[in-house]
Amino acid sequence: MTASRLIMRASASSIGRTFTKAAALTPATYRSLSSSSSILTRARPSSFDNNKFQRSFRRAYADVAPAPAKKARRFRFFRFLWRLTYLSTIGGTAYLAYGVWELRHPEEQFEPDPSKKNLVILGTGWGAVSLLKKLDTENYNVIVISPRNYFLFTPLLPSCTTGTVEHRSIMEPIRSITRHKQAAVKFYEAEATKIDPERKVVTIDDNSDIKGATNKTEVSYDMLVVSVGAENATFGIPGVKEHSCFLKEIGDAQQIRKRIMDCVETATFKDQTPEEVERLLHMVVVGGGPTGVEFAGELQDFFDQDIKKWVPEISDKFKVTLIEALPNVLPMFSKQLIDYTESTFKEEKITIMTKTAVKKVTDKTVEAEATGPDGKKTMEIMPYGLLVWATGNAVRPVVRDLMSQIPAQKDSRRGLAVNEYLVVQGRSFPCSAFQYHG
Ligand SMILES: Cc1cc2nc3c(=O)[nH]c(=O)nc-3n(C[C@H](O)[C@H](O)[C@H](O)COP(=O)(O)OP(=O)(O)OC[C@H]3O[C@@H](n4cnc5c(N)ncnc54)[C@H](O)[C@@H]3O)c2cc1C
Structure with missing residues (x-):
């Protein structure tokens, strides 16, 4: 312990003793002692309990010590509201920051397991993405195939034509969706040109501007989800x-x-x-x-x-x-x-x-x-x-071709006919279709 600390300790205990022993105290003395206690507060030694000292001081000289000033009650509600506001702001900001951090640092994904079934999803529109977001990808090897590598929020598309909405704000990269799944999801930017339900393979074609050595290949599936949407109906009207x-x-x-x-x-x-x-x-x-x-x-x-x-x-x-x-x-x-x-x-x-x-x-x-x-x-x-x-809308060629291979679909006009579980009629479990008629 340093010399100054020792001195402070000694003076504190001697002041305490003096107060306890004193029979009467004038207000002037009280004020001078109060100021010495505030000096003590400022130069407080580590082991000196100032609060305890002040409490015993007030108890001993209650008759001369002025009662502690009552805190104003009037603004209590506003003080509470202010505290609540800034605590909520701090909490909200921290939550948001954590969300952004989590988005930018997704967890490591499990690698595809060859012993699990292949689930192939065609499309990256409303049907495909709503399934993908809910899907537990740990149960399957999921492969997404679409010529569009982003999800498009179509309800705001008309506003893009006039610049009211910026087009980037209605697109969500499919890679960012798949990257946040627990198990890795494969994505191929390609168009499905043929589905063979007997061999359970989909022929895919890379129709993007930049092409590699392989442009066309086959992907086999155990389960297939057809969610390719529809194309524009022109009714064969010339021009x-x-x-x-x-x-x-x-x-x-x-x-x-x-x-x-x-x-x-x-x-x-x-x-x-x-x-x-x-x-x-x-x-x-x-x-x-x-x-x-x-x-x-x-x-x-x-x-x-x-x-x-x-x-x-x-x-x-x-x-x-x-x-x-x-x-x-x-x-x-x-x-x-x-x-x-x-x-x-x-x-x-x-x-x-x-x-x-x-x-x-x-x-x-x-x-x-x-x-x-x-x-x-x-x-x-x-x-x-x-x-x-x-x-x-009109049915896409790949779906029309699939319908032509399934006898139970011969009367379907607007798309693949499905049952209440969205299983394609005429096929058992492995082929489902999400069809929104927008
Ligand atoms: C301008 C506009 C505004 C709309 N507003 C609303 C609205 O306000 N409310 C509402 O409920 N609905 C609205 N709709 C309708 C809604 O967008 C559709 O119902 C919905 O998009 C259909 O979902 P889907 O998954 O079937 O097809 P889509 O969302 O069209 O997705 C089809 C996906 O399949 C991909 N694909 C296409 N061909 C192939 C292929 N051969 N192989 C693999 N992938 C392929 C496409 O690239 C796309 O990713 C709107 C539509 C438009 C065009």
């Missing part, structure tokens, strides 16, 4: 594939966005003819289902909220037309919603043409047959700048 934009993939949304701006810029080109300006600023959407309706609304909003301000000289020339072959848009929804959509579109000056069937598309015109209220059919030729085709 649709060549001249329209679709709205299914991220590339489609980017193409539409580029085309909208190209139409606007070309319409404002020097010495442009009024007819050409009208054509370029006429945006036609074919298909009055959810995708077509959502996109038409998004387009008009984009024009009203942004383009009109950027390019005021075309503000009265931009026009959106929605074409639907059936008597009303959104045929799968309630009458109330249909009426609401039609009245909102009227307010927004979006033209809805129902009972109108597109017959032909060229690079600059849409030819459609319109049925009047009297049942009379007339042919309309509409010049357009942008044509978006959103008329629904």
Whole structure:
């Protein structure tokens, strides 16, 4: 123990003794002693219990010592609220930081076990990814095959066409999903071109831009999940594939966005003819289902909220037309919603043409047959700048081919028919299909 500590200890005990022995104490003495106790507090020796000392001091001189000041009660609630807020903020930040850390440092994965069954999943869309996220990959050797190495959040795709949503924010890399599974999952960026249910093999084709020495191979499976979605239905109408934009993939949304701006810029080109300006600023959407309706609304909003301000000289020339072959848009929804959509579109000056069937598309015109209220059919030729085709889905060739190999599927039209356990009809356990008809 150092000399200074010894001195402090001695002085502390002597002060304590003096207080205990003293019979009476004036307030002035009390104040001077209090200040010596605060000196002690500051230069507190390690073994000196200041609290204990203060307590015994107050007990002995309760008559002269002023009562400790009562803490203000008024702001107790706000103090509690403030503490709760900052503790929750600290807790929330720590939780978030841990989440990010965990995401970036996934645990080591188990290697595939050859003694386990091969589970092959075709596709990386809604069906495939929802299964993959729930699947205990330790029970199988899981192989995912898809030409798209990311999951796409399709409900926000129409917003990508106008730049309201950035396309990267609706894509999730499939590798990041598979990397967080307990057992390793294999991914092949390829298209399944043929399924052989007898030999239990899938033929896969690497159709990406960069190709290696092997582009085509076979993958064998014990269990197969077919979740390849659907392709755009064009009903064999001439010119649709060549001249329209679709709205299914991220590339489609980017193409539409580029085309909208190209139409606007070309319409404002020097010495442009009024007819050409009208054509370029006429945006036609074919298909009055959810995708077509959502996109038409998004387009008009984009024009009203942004383009009109950027390019005021075309503000009265931009026009959106929605074409639907059936008597009303959104045929799968309630009458109330249909009426609401039609009245909102009227307010927004979006033209809805129902009972109108597109017959032909060229690079600059849409030819459609319109049925009047009297049942009379007339042919309309509409010049357009942008044509978006959103008329629904068709079965993918690989699924059509599989259906043709299974006699029980001969009456299926919209996709593989499955039972209540999603097992393909006509096959027993190993082949399942996830089919969402969006
Ligand atoms: C613009 C838009 C907006 C939508 N909004 C909504 C909405 O708000 N609410 C809603 O419920 N639904 C919505 N849908 C519908 C929804 O996206 C579909 O129902 C859903 O995507 C279908 O899921 P899926 O797994 O069957 O197919 P998809 O999600 O289309 O996935 C198919 C996967 O299979 C892959 N694939 C394709 N061919 C092959 C092949 N030969 N071999 C291997 N893999 C292949 C594809 O690359 C893709 O990864 C929307 C659709 C679109 C286009």
